[in-house]
Amino acid sequence: MIDDGSRDATAAVARAGGAHAVELPFNVGVGGAVRTGLHFARDRGYDRAVVIDADGQHDPGGISDLLDALDHGADMAVGSRFADDPNTDKEAYKVGRTRRRAMRFLSLVVRALTGQRFTDTTSGFRALDRPVIELLAREYPVEYLADTVEALLITLNAGFRVQEVPIAMRPRAAGTPSTRSIKLVLNYLRLLVGILSSASRRARLRRKERG
Amino acid sequence: MSTRAHVVVLLVTAGTALFILRLVRLRQLRSKYALLWLTIGVLMLPLAAFPGMLNTVSRWFGVYYAPTTFLFLATGFLFLVVVHFSWELSRLETRVRNLAEDLALLRSEVEDAPEPDRV
Numbered sequence: 355m356i357d358d359g360s361r362d363a364t365a366a367v368a369r370a371g372g373a374h375a376v377e378l379p380f381n382v383g384v385g386g387a388v389r390t391g392l393h394f395a396r397d398r399g400y401d402r403a404v405v406i407d408a409d410g411q412h413d414p415g416g417i418s419d420l421l422d423a424l425d426h427g428a429d430m431a432v433g434s435r436f437a438d439d440p441n442t443d444k445e446a447y448k449v450g451r452t453r454r455r456a457m458r459f460l461s462l463v464v465r466a467l468t469g470q471r472f473t474d475t476t477s478g479f480r481a482l483d484r485p486v487i488e489l490l491a492r493e494y495p496v497e498y499l500a501d502t503v504e505a506l507l508i509t510l511n512a513g514f515r516v517q518e519v520p521i522a523m524r525p526r527a528a529g530t531p532s533t534r535s536i537k538l539v540l541n542y543l544r545l546l547v548g549i550l551s552s553a554s555r556r557a558r559l560r561r562k563e564r565g
Numbered sequence: 566m567s568t569r570a571h572v573v574v575l576l577v578t579a580g581t582a583l584f585i586l587r588l589v590r591l592r593q594l595r596s597k598y599a600l601l602w603l604t605i606g607v608l609m610l611p612l613a614a615f616p617g618m619l620n621t622v623s624r625w626f627g628v629y630y631a632p633t634t635f636l637f638l639a640t641g642f643l644f645l646v647v648v649h650f651s652w653e654l655s656r657l658e659t660r661v662r663n664l665a666e667d668l669a670l671l672r673s674e675v676e677d678a679p680e681p682d683r684v
Contacts, residue, residue, distance in 0.1 A: 356669075374673060374677060375673065376669045376670060376672075376673040377669055377672065377673070378665050378666065378668075378669045379665050379668055379669065380665060382662050382665055382666065386662050386665070386666060389666065390666045390669055390670065393666060393670055394670055394673070397670065496659075496662060
């Protein structure tokens with residue numbers, strides 16, 4: 355459990371529940387927190403890591419589905435809130451119009467850059483195999499909100515197999531949503547700058563390798 | 566320039582230079598910045614003392630209205646300084662973040678260590 359500078363008893367509660375708690379001295383943002391977790395997994399020699407939100411929206415029951423995907427050859431499994439589920443009992447995740455548009459736009463960006471189709475590029479519910487843990491512990495983007503999409507791009511560009519797995523969402527159990535209209539738009543703009551700059555950086559690296 | 570304006574400009578420039586010197590002496594400024602601002606001060610003082618110089622310099626560059634030379638150089642310089650600060654800030658932010666993460670991980674390692682390993 356990564357405690358990103360919270361002032362409540364989060365870490366103590368997590369420890370009481372038997373978790374390793376890693377407390378960041380101050381808030382470093384989602385990306386930094388995830389990277390800390392990946393460093394932890396890498397340094398302690400874990401073979402697989404699952405990243406899951408702490409606000410209760412991700413159903414831990416989905417973990418087995420994600421790990422299943424790893425068992426079947428994927429290097430990273432992404433829990434998608436929108437992917438079609440053959441078993442159909444999972445309720446569609448409802449989002450506002452602006453957010454839905456932004457997400458669809460991000461899917462397009464990812465498809466343009468990688469040629470692969472993903473329905474939910476910003477999902478933070480993921481399972482990673484050891485090589486991806488090592489890659490992302492090194493390269494995880496720490497800018498806020500850019501992290502999920504960019505991490506997906508980095509993983510795909512490194513040649514790993516990424517598979518989407520349908521997951522159910524639960525209502526948020528605690529906390530307030532971290533994004534609101536104007537701020538959301540600004541964040542998506544920042545995200546776009548981040549994606550484009552890292553895409554061009556990777557392109558340059560590839561050219562260097564070839565030339 | 567009127568005598569009064571001349572005196573005011575001179576006093577302000579000298580005051581600023583002294584202020585920077587003070588900061589340097591109290592070690593409140595890293596030397597690289599101190600050097601930067603002191604250079605500026607040294608360049609500004611003669612300009613404030615002898616406003617005629619600005620006219621001469623402007624004529625060299627083919628600028629007809631002397632104050633624009635000053636404003637142009639000032640904006641250009643400030644722009645560079647601000648860009649440099651953004652760059653420096655980004656770098657510092659990255660370093661602080663990395664330190665915070667390492668600290669958190671090390672602390673958790675200490676906490677998880679069996680008792681005899683604890684110092």
